[in-house]
Amino acid sequence: xxxxxxKSDFSKWYSEILLRGNIIDVRTPIKxxxxxxxxxxxxxxxxxxxxxxxxxxxxxxxAYFPLFIPEEFxxxxxxxxxxFVPEVAWVTKVGDTELKEKFAxxxxxxxxxxxMYAQWIKSHGDLPLKINQWANIxxxxxxxxxxxxxxxxxxxxxxxxxxxSAEEAKLQVEESMKIYEALFDALGLSYLTLRxxxxxxxxxxxxxxxxDSILPDGRALQIGTTHNLGQSFAxxxxxxxxxxxxxxxxxxxxCYGVSTRVLAALIALHGDDQGLILPPSVAPxxxxxxxxxxxxxxxxxxxxxxxxxxxxxxxGYKVHADTRDNYTAGWKFAEYEMKGTPIRxxxxxxxxxxxxxxxxxxxxxxxxxxxxxxxxxxxxxxxDEIQAGLKKKADEILxxxxxxxxxxxxxxxRMQNERGFARVNWCGDVACAENIKDQMSSEIRGTRxxxxxxxxxxxxxxxxxxxxxxxxxxxx
Amino acid sequence: xxxxxxKSDFSKWYSEILLRGNIIDVRTPIKxxxxxxxxxxxxxxxxxxxxxxxxxxxxxxxAYFPLFIPEEFxxxxxxxxxxFVPEVAWVTKVGDTELKEKFAxxxxxxxxxxxMYAQWIKSHGDLPLKINQWANIxxxxxxxxxxxxxxxxxxxxxxxxxxxSAEEAKLQVEESMKIYEALFDALGLSYLTLRxxxxxxxxxxxxxxxxDSILPDGRALQIGTTHNLGQSFAxxxxxxxxxxxxxxxxxxxxCYGVSTRVLAALIALHGDDQGLILPPSVAPxxxxxxxxxxxxxxxxxxxxxxxxxxxxxxxGYKVHADTRDNYTAGWKFAEYEMKGTPIRxxxxxxxxxxxxxxxxxxxxxxxxxxxxxxxxxxxxxxxDEIQAGLKKKADEILxxxxxxxxxxxxxxxRMQNERGFARVNWCGDVACAENIKDQMSSEIRGTRxxxxxxxxxxxxxxxxxxxxxxxxxxxx
Numbered sequence: 001x002x003x004x005x006x007k008s009d010f011s012k013w014y015s016e017i018l019l020r021g022n023i024i025d026v027r028t029p030i031k032x033x034x035x036x037x038x039x040x041x042x043x044x045x046x047x048x049x050x051x052x053x054x055x056x057x058x059x060x061x062x063a064y065f066p067l068f069i070p071e072e073f074x075x076x077x078x079x080x081x082x083x084f085v086p087e088v089a090w091v092t093k094v095g096d097t098e099l100k101e102k103f104a105x106x107x108x109x110x111x112x113x114x115x116m117y118a119q120w121i122k123s124h125g126d127l128p129l130k131i132n133q134w135a136n137i138x139x140x141x142x143x144x145x146x147x148x149x150x151x152x153x154x155x156x157x158x159x160x161x162x163x164x165s166a167e168e169a170k171l172q173v174e175e176s177m178k179i180y181e182a183l184f185d186a187l188g189l190s191y192l193t194l195r196x197x198x199x200x201x202x203x204x205x206x207x208x209x210x211x212d213s214i215l216p217d218g219r220a221l222q223i224g225t226t227h228n229l230g231q232s233f234a235x236x237x238x239x240x241x242x243x244x245x246x247x248x249x250x251x252x253x254x255c256y257g258v259s260t261r262v263l264a265a266l267i268a269l270h271g272d273d274q275g276l277i278l279p280p281s282v283a284p285x286x287x288x289x290x291x292x293x294x295x296x297x298x299x300x301x302x303x304x305x306x307x308x309x310x311x312x313x314x315x316g317y318k319v320h321a322d323t324r325d326n327y328t329a330g331w332k333f334a335e336y337e338m339k340g341t342p343i344r345x346x347x348x349x350x351x352x353x354x355x356x357x358x359x360x361x362x363x364x365x366x367x368x369x370x371x372x373x374x375x376x377x378x379x380x381x382x383x384d385e386i387q388a389g390l391k392k393k394a395d396e397i398l399x400x401x402x403x404x405x406x407x408x409x410x411x412x413x414r415m416q417n418e419r420g421f422a423r424v425n426w427c428g429d430v431a432c433a434e435n436i437k438d439q440m441s442s443e444i445r446g447t448r449x450x451x452x453x454x455x456x457x458x459x460x461x462x463x464x465x466x467x468x469x470x471x472x473x474x475x476x
Numbered sequence: 477x478x479x480x481x482x483k484s485d486f487s488k489w490y491s492e493i494l495l496r497g498n499i500i501d502v503r504t505p506i507k508x509x510x511x512x513x514x515x516x517x518x519x520x521x522x523x524x525x526x527x528x529x530x531x532x533x534x535x536x537x538x539a540y541f542p543l544f545i546p547e548e549f550x551x552x553x554x555x556x557x558x559x560f561v562p563e564v565a566w567v568t569k570v571g572d573t574e575l576k577e578k579f580a581x582x583x584x585x586x587x588x589x590x591x592m593y594a595q596w597i598k599s600h601g602d603l604p605l606k607i608n609q610w611a612n613i614x615x616x617x618x619x620x621x622x623x624x625x626x627x628x629x630x631x632x633x634x635x636x637x638x639x640x641s642a643e644e645a646k647l648q649v650e651e652s653m654k655i656y657e658a659l660f661d662a663l664g665l666s667y668l669t670l671r672x673x674x675x676x677x678x679x680x681x682x683x684x685x686x687x688d689s690i691l692p693d694g695r696a697l698q699i700g701t702t703h704n705l706g707q708s709f710a711x712x713x714x715x716x717x718x719x720x721x722x723x724x725x726x727x728x729x730x731c732y733g734v735s736t737r738v739l740a741a742l743i744a745l746h747g748d749d750q751g752l753i754l755p756p757s758v759a760p761x762x763x764x765x766x767x768x769x770x771x772x773x774x775x776x777x778x779x780x781x782x783x784x785x786x787x788x789x790x791x792g793y794k795v796h797a798d799t800r801d802n803y804t805a806g807w808k809f810a811e812y813e814m815k816g817t818p819i820r821x822x823x824x825x826x827x828x829x830x831x832x833x834x835x836x837x838x839x840x841x842x843x844x845x846x847x848x849x850x851x852x853x854x855x856x857x858x859x860d861e862i863q864a865g866l867k868k869k870a871d872e873i874l875x876x877x878x879x880x881x882x883x884x885x886x887x888x889x890r891m892q893n894e895r896g897f898a899r900v901n902w903c904g905d906v907a908c909a910e911n912i913k914d915q916m917s918s919e920i921r922g923t924r925x926x927x928x929x930x931x932x933x934x935x936x937x938x939x940x941x942x943x944x945x946x947x948x949x950x951x952x
């Protein structure tokens with residue numbers, strides 16, 4: 001049974017594909033704390049692998065910090081934590097015993113990490129310090145939960161760095177942008193790199209960069225963020241170092257993170273009514289081999305599939321020959337299509353005779369007869385094309401959702417119907433941002449960080465002088 | 477500054493090496509919830525890599541289940557959970573709001589996983605189901621915490637399988653023993669595979685196999701367990717399948733796990749007064765290259781180190797050429813010794829002339845001049861020797877701690893002094909086991925599962941007929 005079309009009812013399609021694509025099961029006893037199923041978990045492990053490689057190449061180290069945050073830490077940095085407090089889970093009891101001091105489950109790890117950093121950093125020789133943590137995060141959002149988009153427990157990577165100068169911290173922000181570009185490219189995601197407006201900057205940060213993708217329903221999805229924290233946390237947590245000249249200074253900090261939300265973007269931007277479509281770079285299975293067997297004509301086919309499996313494996317692909325005889329070929333086709341396997345190879349008795357194999361692409365559905373002698377050239381070519389093609393399609397989706405609007409009523413109509421990103425001029429006044437929020441449940445998401453864009457006219461809300469070209473969108 | 481000798485004051489040595497070896501930092505605000513430092517975390521990632529490879533080869537799948545366990549699940553399987561209840565952390569509050577139903581943080585995941593399994597398993601075609609989870613575990617032990625040995629938060633792997641017959645479950649237990657053997661071998665750990673006595677079997681399990689290593693202070697350390705759960709959980713969680721004959725049956729289950737405790741055994745069994753000694757198979761850094769530079773005689777040395785680094789890297793080793801000029805060679809030697817790097821290569825001006833390099837082994841301290849043309853043969857040879865040598869040394873430690881005792885007073889003296897494993901005859905009566913526990917704070921750890929051992933005389937406690945040959949030890 002095919003899925004709905006993702007464009008006609010995205011919400012329904014998304015719910016269905018999570019379970020049928022073996023990504024997420026929401027049938028757990030506590031809402032918003034879901035099971036990551038094997039296919040979903042393997043993609044997440046691939047995300048980890050890609051980021052770990054980038055982190056290693058840029059001298060980041062992985063470490064692990066406690067899940068538990070003492071209450072005192074959260075009150076100490078109240079500017080930072082006020083926003084988190086309503087969604088913090090508190091442990092107040094162990095066994096039958098009430099705790100004298102309750103503690104929180106990390107909604108993010110700044111406080112516990114910086115408490116340690118203050119003990120580790122003594123001199124300029126200890127800098128830069130660049131540490132990443134892979135961890136589960138708890139945010140007991142009281143709003144509606146949605147799997148991978150808004151979970152009460154989710155997985156993420158959070159990197160936290162310390163530097164001896166503001167200039168170095170700024171360069172670190174840029175390094176993080178390159179790291180995430182490599183990840184998002186591997187995932188074939190399209191996105192805008194936006195500097196959030198001051199009123200929407202991470203509490204305690206000097207400025208925040210966010211990576212906004214878009215889902216087929218036209219809603220923006222923040223798939224990652226980078227914050228230049230300046231020295232505000234260093235002040236609160238007393239993270240100081242002795243500089244080369246002997247003077248004591250506060251460090252300059254940055255932090256950046258991505259979460260399992262990237263899987264939501266991956267699924268939504270590439271999938272279709274047959275299921276997932278995974279880019280080869282992150283597909284747990286890249287090639288599925290299916291034997292085509294007719295009664296009495298199966299001779300040699302199973303063996304050929306197994307031989308081919310070995311060859312494809314040796315060529316470096318993740319491959320599986322599905323030789324089960326209690327499932328039909330058609331059932332298997334549907335199964336690997338649902339799971340998003342980029343390429344399927346079919347072998348039947350006629351292929352054996354012709355020394356050929358049928359290559360079927362998941363992204364386009366094309367069926368291409370390939371001579372066995374040219375298989376690996378073809379395989380490589382089509383894998384590359386699928387990887388590039390998915391990114392191109394995602395870019396087209398994003399481009400199709402960006403419109404320039406210079407009239408408030410038009411903006412409202414757009415945000416209530418097609419949604420997407422509207423590029424508008426803004427005077428910089430928070431009141432105008434609030435007006436947009438109130439009247440169309442949308443937000444000013446910020447200015448382009450990767451491209452310089454100048455205002456082209458008056459503020460779309462108040463008509464005063466436009467000082468920034470900003471993007472407006474409804475967001476998850 | 478060297479460490480104490482691990483044998484003279486193990487406890488002090490262990491505390492020191494954790495921080496100086498870059499493994500664990502305990503200076504966190506909540507006792508028993510520590511930071512895993514970069515060197516420790518990389519070794520743990522290596523453990524993951526080894527186990528994931530074994531799991532893949534045996535058709536296990538990774539998935540992730542929620543941290544949150546509803547209270548009702550814990551009361552439902554009360555036989556299983558009574559032991560855990562005193563150490564369970566309860567979330568009772570979100571933000572300022574008291575929850576109507578509090579929930580626990582997983583002390584283990586049977587209940588949440590089996591709740592899902594009951595929904596997933598319908599027919600014999602869904603079996604066997606073999607799922608592993610990498611997760612953080614919360615046990616708010618009220619006894620003294622000790623890093624990696626008894627933590628309130630720790631990392632682990634827990635695999636949970638379902639089968640259609642008791643015979644298959646039994647074979648699965650054996651498969652798990654092989655999987656762990658591969659891991660423990662890579663870590664160079666010595667251990668006994670013991671079937672725990674019935675009174676010490678995991679609650680709800682038919683029988684429990686445990687892997688007991690030993691630390692230099694003579695205390696046993698359980699580094700992993702496998703449980704044959706039979707059908708008791710299947711009954712409680714209603715995990716049924718339709719068999720080939722159409723009848724509905726309960727599944728047969730097993731579970732097995734290892735935790736960051738294996739790092740404690742790794743550190744304690746191999747380390748010395750210079751720091752960690754890591755087996756090449758899990759060392760984050762396998763080869764450290766240190767230039768020997770004298771004033772005015774450094775010409776070409778740094779370049780030679782960098783060239784060598786590239787060559788060693790291409791040969792497949794994890795290598796780093798430490799060419800920093802603000803640290804002396806001696807300081808670097810001590811640093812890589814502390815971190816446990818298996819092999820150090822030194823290059824000085826004379827080596828350049830002689831086309832040689834000095835190979836220094838971390839395990840034996842041997843300094844071996846090697847001709848550059850034979851370097852990779854020598855490197856391979858010494859790596860293999862270090863790996864095998866550490867295992868051999870660990871086996872000798874274990875062997876040295878096993879004694880046969882047939883007298884209660886002698887057993888008591890032994891357990892109060894040298895400790896280690898005492899092999900004794902036991903009548904099987906729980907009262908005798910209790911007697912041992914009360915009089916010498918030791919436990920009957922069980923019978924050998926890998927080797928058949930028959931009783932050789934009367935029970936060491938009561939003098940009645942001995943029915944089992946068991947191992948007694950004080951344990952962590």
